[in-house]
Amino acid sequence: MITVVGSFNMDLFIEVPRFPAPGEAIHGRNFRRAPGGKGANQAYAVARLGHPVAMIGAVGADAFGEEMVANLAALGVDLEGVVRRADIASGTAMIVLDATGQNQIVVANGANDTLTAGDIRRMAALFQKSRAIITQLETTAQAAEATLRLARAAGALTVLNPAPFAPVPDEWLSWCDWIIPNEGEASKLSGIEVTGRATAAAAARNLQTRSGRARVAVTLGADGVWLDTPEFAGHIPGVRVQAVDTVGAGDTFIGAFVTRLVEGAEAREAARFACAAAAIAVTRRGAQASIPTRAEVETQMSSGGAANGGGKG
Ligand code: RIB
Numbered sequence: 001m002i003t004v005v006g007s008f009n010m011d012l013f014i015e016v017p018r019f020p021a022p023g024e025a026i027h028g029r030n031f032r033r034a035p036g037g038k039g040a041n042q043a044y045a046v047a048r049l050g051h052p053v054a055m056i057g058a059v060g061a062d063a064f065g066e067e068m069v070a071n072l073a074a075l076g077v078d079l080e081g082v083v084r085r086a087d088i089a090s091g092t093a094m095i096v097l098d099a100t101g102q103n104q105i106v107v108a109n110g111a112n113d114t115l116t117a118g119d120i121r122r123m124a125a126l127f128q129k130s131r132a133i134i135t136q137l138e139t140t141a142q143a144a145e146a147t148l149r150l151a152r153a154a155g156a157l158t159v160l161n162p163a164p165f166a167p168v169p170d171e172w173l174s175w176c177d178w179i180i181p182n183e184g185e186a187s188k189l190s191g192i193e194v195t196g197r198a199t200a201a202a203a204a205r206n207l208q209t210r211s212g213r214a215r216v217a218v219t220l221g222a223d224g225v226w227l228d229t230p231e232f233a234g235h236i237p238g239v240r241v242q243a244v245d246t247v248g249a250g251d252t253f254i255g256a257f258v259t260r261l262v263e264g265a266e267a268r269e270a271a272r273f274a275c276a277a278a279a280i281a282v283t284r285r286g287a288q289a290s291i292p293t294r295a296e297v298e299t300q301m302s303s304g305g306a307a308n309g310g311g312k313g
Contacts, residue, residue: 001078002046002262003130003156004255005056005120005147006039007112007138008082009091010064011247011287017099028096035071036287037091037112038136038163041248044288045255045277047075049297051262054130056081056123056147057139058111060090065111071288081123085111091138101243101282107138107164115139117146124150131262132157134254137166148175157261160214161254162189173211178261180254181207186218194218197226197235204228217271219253221246224275229267236271239279239300248287253278256297276300 014028035044039057046053055077059065061084068090069082091112096104120143127133133151135144144160151158152175159178162168165188173179181203183194190203197220204216208228215229224238256277260270277297284290292300 001052001054001126001130002132002134002258003054003056003081003123003126004039004043004046005081005133005135005139005143006042007037007091007109007136008035008040008057008059008065008068009037009093009107009112009138010034010068011036011093011095013095013097013286015097015099019096019098019102019104032286034286034289035068036093036248037068038138038161038251040068040072041251041287041291042134042136042161042255043072043077044075045252045291046259047072047077048291049256049259049277049294051259052078054078054081054126056115056120056126058083058085058115058119060084060088060111061086062090064090064092078126081119081126083115083119085114088114095247097245097247101245103245103247105247109138112139115143117142119143120146120150124154127151127154127156130154130156132159132258134159134161134258136161136163137168138164141166145172148172151175157258159254159258161250163250165189170210173207173214176211176214178217178258179207179211179214180217180219180257182219182250183221196220197223200226201228201233204233215267217257217267219250225253225271227267227271231266232268236268236275238275241279241283243282245285245290246282248290249278249281251287252281252291255291273297273301
């Protein structure tokens, strides 16, 4: 069992030819909505690979909340840890996609901002039976802290995806087995501007040193991922594809990477698998809607593609 503690957002997409300047109004097209949120996306990715997964999070008692929970329920995700708040809207993300597949995202956290340390502690029994526990920074700091602390105490593989970026005390890093930021998050967390592999290596080292114990994976979008572990420090290339929408690709990477680690794969192999999963995700639109099955990932890997994949979204 893998447990994900994190956010639910209904993603509202609009496509634009280019991003508007401040104060400018432009025409967009192809409005659509689909379940997202970093936590829910990561849980969905684990479930699509056929691994047992539980989700802890908060939604509003509204139609978006129902739809998002139903999307995970359809894959058999354990939802006992999901709370419904009567007095606040579900999380919502406004996502603007430009013609090159780049995105800008504004999130109204809504119910995600109500997740308490008590909501996490209530699920202590789930932590005890989880092989790995993943959290991000898209709910509350109290929830993230309680998750990392409890996960460490339970002896589960403790994984922090520091997204979206917020300052993280070194003590939190010391509870982690894995820290998995993208380039931007690694830059802000480490104070070292990540512009490629060499700077990703320096940022990973910085985080590893501050943690004292964690392994680090810095996702590099189309360039794959930089791994820093005692056994291997180096680059794993992505898989070259034509990206149409990178939203959720980073979450796909994390769900797939942790799944393979829990299944016993070593980090390099897990990273190759996760890069292949993320590469498929960027060729499809939407967050959860873009996440592949295990058979699709295995087919992608056996087709021998090289280079794109850690994912940014
Ligand atoms: O990581 C992608 C997710 O970030 C989107 O699904 C959106 O909800 C934002 O939270």
